Amino acid sequence: MHEIPIDLLIIGAGPAGLAAAIGAAEAGVKEILLLDRQDEPGGILQQCIHNGFGLKYFKEELTGPEYAQRFIDQLDVYPQINIKTESMVTKITPDRKVYALNGRSKLNCYQAKAIILAMGCRERPRGAINIPGSRPSGIYTAGTVQHLMNIYGLSPGKEAIILGSGDIGLIMARRLTLEGIKVKAVLERLPYSTGLNRNIVQCLEDFKIPLYLSHTIIEIIGKKRITGVQIAPVTTDLQPVYNKAFLLPCDTLILSVGLIPENELSLMAGVKLDPNTCGPLVNSFYETSVPGIFACGNVAHVHDLVDDVSIESKVAGQAAAAYIQGDKFSSSFFKVNLGRNIRSVIPQYVATNQPTTLYIRTHFPEKGVSLKIGKNRIQQRVVTPGETIRYTLSPEKLKEFTNSITVSLEEETKID
Amino acid sequence: MTELTCIICPIGCRINVIEKTKANSWIIEGNNCPRGAEYAKKEMVTPQRILTAVVQVEKRPRMLPVKSEQPLPKEKLFLAMQEIKEILAKPPIKSGEILKSNLANTGVNLVATKTYL
Numbered sequence: 336m337h338e339i340p341i342d343l344l345i346i347g348a349g350p351a352g353l354a355a356a357i358g359a360a361e362a363g364v365k366e367i368l369l370l371d372r373q374d375e376p377g378g379i380l381q382q383c384i385h386n387g388f389g390l391k392y393f394k395e396e397l398t399g400p401e402y403a404q405r406f407i408d409q410l411d412v413y414p415q416i417n418i419k420t421e422s423m424v425t426k427i428t429p430d431r432k433v434y435a436l437n438g439r440s441k442l443n444c445y446q447a448k449a450i451i452l453a454m455g456c457r458e459r460p461r462g463a464i465n466i467p468g469s470r471p472s473g474i475y476t477a478g479t480v481q482h483l484m485n486i487y488g489l490s491p492g493k494e495a496i497i498l499g500s501g502d503i504g505l506i507m508a509r510r511l512t513l514e515g516i517k518v519k520a521v522l523e524r525l526p527y528s529t530g531l532n533r534n535i536v537q538c539l540e541d542f543k544i545p546l547y548l549s550h551t552i553i554e555i556i557g558k559k560r561i562t563g564v565q566i567a568p569v570t571t572d573l574q575p576v577y578n579k580a581f582l583l584p585c586d587t588l589i590l591s592v593g594l595i596p597e598n599e600l601s602l603m604a605g606v607k608l609d610p611n612t613c614g615p616l617v618n619s620f621y622e623t624s625v626p627g628i629f630a631c632g633n634v635a636h637v638h639d640l641v642d643d644v645s646i647e648s649k650v651a652g653q654a655a656a657a658y659i660q661g662d663k664f665s666s667s668f669f670k671v672n673l674g675r676n677i678r679s680v681i682p683q684y685v686a687t688n689q690p691t692t693l694y695i696r697t698h699f700p701e702k703g704v705s706l707k708i709g710k711n712r713i714q715q716r717v718v719t720p721g722e723t724i725r726y727t728l729s730p731e732k733l734k735e736f737t738n739s740i741t742v743s744l745e746e747e748t749k750i751d
Numbered sequence: 752m753t754e755l756t757c758i759i760c761p762i763g764c765r766i767n768v769i770e771k772t773k774a775n776s777w778i779i780e781g782n783n784c785p786r787g788a789e790y791a792k793k794e795m796v797t798p799q800r801i802l803t804a805v806v807q808v809e810k811r812p813r814m815l816p817v818k819s820e821q822p823l824p825k826e827k828l829f830l831a832m833q834e835i836k837e838i839l840a841k842p843p844i845k846s847g848e849i850l851k852s853n854l855a856n857t858g859v860n861l862v863a864t865k866t867y868l
């Protein structure tokens with residue numbers, strides 16, 4: 336098969352791929368190709384029509400499509416960046432060959448000097464959460480409903496129940512309500528919502544939508560179409576209390592039970608994954624365990640702010656440029672260790688001489704704790720698993736470490 | 752005392768608003784920045800929200816995303832939605848273009864948030 340040579344190939348033209356392309360172009364890469372299976376660039380942002388994007392990056396509040404357009408517009412400045420839409424990447428090899436189905440049927444093979452993985456994440460389907468009961472129609476993931484309503488103007492039903500209180504679930508609760516669909520309840524298995532407080536206020540409280548914390552669905556009812564769900568409270572160890580179950584009728588069930596990075600392609604290329612982030616292990620340059628293959632955005636770890644995606648993806652783009660140009664970047668790294676109440680940290684390897692922002696997630700919510708990184712302690716008002724903690728290690732701060740960096744949350748009284 | 756959660760940025764500060772005896776004057780605590788105080792005052796008088804939605808586009812299968820250029824009083828959101836459902840946009844449309852002025856009689860414009868050629 337004829338191989339098309341290319342300097343940098345980026346898989347996915349969402350906010351991560353777009354920012355990475357711009358970062359690489361600014362750093363002097365001559366030929367950049369973005370491949371995306373959708374028919375337009377922008378990724379998942381094109382269906383996120385609500386506002387609240389870009390406060391950090393652009394210092395103003397934009398909707399998803401507006402945020403995406405800011406980056407798409409910048410591409411005009413860089414003729415070295417090309418985008419091929421309706422191109423589905425099906426295989427990557429460790430020696431950086433990329434196979435893609437372009438358009439309907441044409442299979443192309445690219446030989447890239449460097450690859451950036453920017454495939455984003457996907458939603459956990461119902462199978463992944465195992466609710467017993469029948470399998471009628473009327474059950475959707477929140478992202479699917481967002482796509483149907485916001486791109487095609489279709490309505491999923493008349494009376495909905497949402498399982499999961501993450502941000503996408505909350506945002507869809509408001510969207511459905513404004514379209515005249517009755518949202519009867521949002522259910523959350525945990526004793527706290529995993530979404531942002533601002534979304535609880537403006538998406539649920541504004542419309543008096545009840546939020547049932549520590550509740551889950553124990554049975555789905557309905558033959559052809561869903562007609563209701565059996566709901567039960569759960570104990571502190573998340574076991575349903577069956578004798579307290581009650582029925583809520585509905586014709587639509589929306590699952591918003593989390594996102595997982597989309598890494599089938601990464602595995603084919605031999606990229607090692609981190610079981611805590613479900614994304615590739617990366618260093619300060621967002622380089623994976625395979626030299627010349629980089630990863631950024633939601634494929635690396637699930638972000639709660641697209642602004643962070645853009646910032647880190649530019650770094651990945653610049654690093655890919657350095658790789659292509661043959662510059663050796665730092666070869667010594669500190670491994671990041673997870674301490675008390677830390678679920679994941681990205682990047683997992685910090686270059687000894689490179690300022691690096693750590694994105695930290697916790698296991699459980701707490702108050703009155705300090706983030707401890709080496710000698711540095713930073714008071715946290717509240718930490719929750721739904722909100723990323725950010726901490727930047729400057730070259731100055733990096734000097735105190737010798738072979739690894741441990742990140743932990745410590746109760747304030749225990750700190751010496 | 753009223754407890755509010757600031758929705759201006761993702762930090763979501765919890766703000767306490769203590770009423771003074773004088774009308775429309777409060778002691779505001781807990782906000783990390785001045786925008787929070789601003790929000791709390793508005794929230795005490797007329798809560799306002801940006802509205803986002805989609806409108807139909809003539810002879811196209813895809814919807815056009817739109818937003819209110821300024822926040823609308825909360826109680827006008829449903830009325831505004833009714834008006835938005837009546838709109839049939841005619842391409843070409845540029846992002847930022849006004850699709851309807853004086854939404855729900857508030858004086859606020861409805862604008863496109865995407866370009867549709």
Ligand SMILES: Cc1cc2nc3c(=O)[nH]c(=O)nc-3n(C[C@H](O)[C@H](O)[C@H](O)COP(=O)(O)OP(=O)(O)OC[C@H]3O[C@@H](n4cnc5c(N)ncnc54)[C@H](O)[C@@H]3O)c2cc1C
Pocket residue numbers: 346347348349350351352370371372373377378379380383388422423424425453454455456457458477478479481502503506594597600631632633634638639640641644
């Ligand atoms: C359903 C959903 C709703 C969200 N809502 C919000 C929100 O309200 N607010 C917020 O701040 N964040 C939200 N996010 C997260 C936010 O959108 C992300 O932070 C951001 O979009 C991540 O950017 P990305 O480029 O990494 O991924 P994406 O935007 O997902 O882009 C990935 C791109 O890769 C393409 N792709 C994947 N695999 C292939 C392949 N094999 N071949 C070719 N192309 C491929 C996809 O088509 C897509 O265009 C949401 C995420 C999801 C999944």
Ligand code: SF4
Pocket residue numbers: 757758759760761762763764782783784785786787788
């Ligand atoms: S008070 Fe300021 S910092 Fe706090 S949530 Fe509001 S805007 Fe954000």
